[in-house]
Amino acid sequence: MSSVEQVRILSRWLEGTDIALLEWTRGGETITLRRDPVRPAVPPCHAQGETVGAPSAGVFRAAHPARAGALARPGQRVREADPLAVLQVGALLIHVSAPVAGTVQAVLAEDGAVVGYGTPLFRLMKAAAP
Amino acid sequence: MIEIVATAGLATVQDLGRSGSLRYGVGRAGAMDRVSLAAANLLLGNEEDAAGIEIQIFPFTLCFTGPCGFALTGADCGAKLDGTNLLPWSAYTATTGQELTLGLPSPGPSRAYLALSGGVDVPEVLGSRSTQLRGAFGGLEGRALQAGDRLSAAAPGTGRGGFGLVPPKLGDPVRVLPAAEYDLLTETAQDLVWSTAWKITAQSDRYGYRLAGETLTFAEPVEMLSHGIVPGVIQLPPSGQPIVQMSDAQPSGGYPKIGTVIDADLWRLGQAPIGGRIRFARTTWSEAVAAGEALRRWLAEAGRLIRLQRGRT
Numbered sequence: 001m002s003s004v005e006q007v008r009i010l011s012r013w014l015e016g017t018d019i020a021l022l023e024w025t026r027g028g029e030t031i032t033l034r035r036d037p038v039r040p041a042v043p044p045c046h047a048q049g050e051t052v053g054a055p056s057a058g059v060f061r062a063a064h065p066a067r068a069g070a071l072a073r074p075g076q077r078v079r080e081a082d083p084l085a086v087l088q089v090g091a092l093l094i095h096v097s098a099p100v101a102g103t104v105q106a107v108l109a110e111d112g113a114v115v116g117y118g119t120p121l122f123r124l125m126k127a128a129a130p
Numbered sequence: 131m132i133e134i135v136a137t138a139g140l141a142t143v144q145d146l147g148r149s150g151s152l153r154y155g156v157g158r159a160g161a162m163d164r165v166s167l168a169a170a171n172l173l174l175g176n177e178e179d180a181a182g183i184e185i186q187i188f189p190f191t192l193c194f195t196g197p198c199g200f201a202l203t204g205a206d207c208g209a210k211l212d213g214t215n216l217l218p219w220s221a222y223t224a225t226t227g228q229e230l231t232l233g234l235p236s237p238g239p240s241r242a243y244l245a246l247s248g249g250v251d252v253p254e255v256l257g258s259r260s261t262q263l264r265g266a267f268g269g270l271e272g273r274a275l276q277a278g279d280r281l282s283a284a285a286p287g288t289g290r291g292g293f294g295l296v297p298p299k300l301g302d303p304v305r306v307l308p309a310a311e312y313d314l315l316t317e318t319a320q321d322l323v324w325s326t327a328w329k330i331t332a333q334s335d336r337y338g339y340r341l342a343g344e345t346l347t348f349a350e351p352v353e354m355l356s357h358g359i360v361p362g363v364i365q366l367p368p369s370g371q372p373i374v375q376m377s378d379a380q381p382s383g384g385y386p387k388i389g390t391v392i393d394a395d396l397w398r399l400g401q402a403p404i405g406g407r408i409r410f411a412r413t414t415w416s417e418a419v420a421a422g423e424a425l426r427r428w429l430a431e432a433g434r435l436i437r438l439q440r441g442r443t
Binding site for chain 2: 040055056064065066067071079080081083084086089091092093094096097128
């Protein structure tokens with residue numbers, strides 16, 4: 001099967017799902033299909049911000065069940081690798097971490113929403129290099 | 131793999147306990163909260179009964195002297211790895227030189243568990259790596275950890291980070307089976323066992339919890355010869371204030387026994403903080419067995435989801 005054919009088949013599978021990002025690896029070849037996310041309504045000055053996508057499918061939890069309050073709120077400064085939220089799959093909690101140090105500009109997912117792999121969850125304004 | 135930088139005391143190497151040696155006069159020892167230790171091990175792909183570190187006085191700081199996967203469960207101590215905030219009940223990977231700090235626990239469970247990839251590599255004694263403080267063997271030289279101590283992980287490179295588990299609910303009350311001398315209590319005392327909110331006094335530790343509350347009395351004085359006891363047994367000394375035997379319980383005692391905390395709830399008692407209050411709820415043998423099975427199922431399902439997640443990363 002040619003790569004073009006594979007892309008066509010994978011695209012057909014993706015139609016009608018809300019999967020935003022698909023990675024297909026076979027025999028050392030990787031195909032990545034990314035759906036242009038529906039742009040959330042944010043002011044243009046936020047456009048340079050970094051979008052944090054869901055590292056997995058799951059239920060978006062803004063707070064950790066052992067802790068009160070959201071892990072990351074708009075305006076909050078975070079360090080690289082700081083936890084922003086968790087995605088729940090049964091008893092499992094998959095971490096959503098800050099890819100860079102910066103300031104949380106917007107939370108793009110509703111608490112309790114089912115999100116797919118790659119769904120945009122946060123917009124971060126990268127901290128200026130020290 | 132790790133070096134203890136600072137400890138406020140009483141942190142010990144523990145696994146799920148040393149079973150089968152009561153006949154030699156050797157108590158079980160093992161983690162006070164065996165569910166948290168088992169879960170920490172599962173998070174790293176370890177066997178559930180691998181040895182970890184039980185931390186009960188904070189702060190606690192260690193340094194990774196080599197790259198290693200680790201998991202934290204039990205109390206949420208606002209842990210940080212080189213300043214980065216960590217979530218409780220989660221697996222992470224550390225690189226050489228990184229420092230892990232655990233601060234004071236937030237309200238809830240009181241003991242934290244640290245697992246290392248492959249388990250803490252100390253020699254097995256009588257089939258267990260648990261520290262037996264009374265006998266001064268097991269764990270690291272049979273004693274609590276001190277600053278400067280170095281410990282190795284059995285398989286440091288096998289850790290994957292970035293995920294955790296929903297912590298199981300601590301809840302209240304603790305389920306108890308009436309024991310041999312329960313029927314010898316006065317009727318009033320029998321009612322008080324279940325209706326009292328028992329305070330966990332400061333004289334409580336890994337050996338046992340001394341409770342304070344209503345005074346329980348027997349209809350007639352009860353005198354007994356020493357007999358075998360296990361963690362979970364609730365004794366009634368002449369003071370009328372119960373004692374619950376915990377992980378470091380001696381293998382024998384002479385006080386009458388009024389109840390036994392069921393195995394499936396002992397971990398929750400092991401997490402109860404000093405000064406807190408607990409209630410006992412009467413249960414039956416079949417309920418106790420079902421509760422144990424439910425706990426097994428929860429761990430099995432957690433292990434299944436973790437294996438899937440570890441396979442992805």
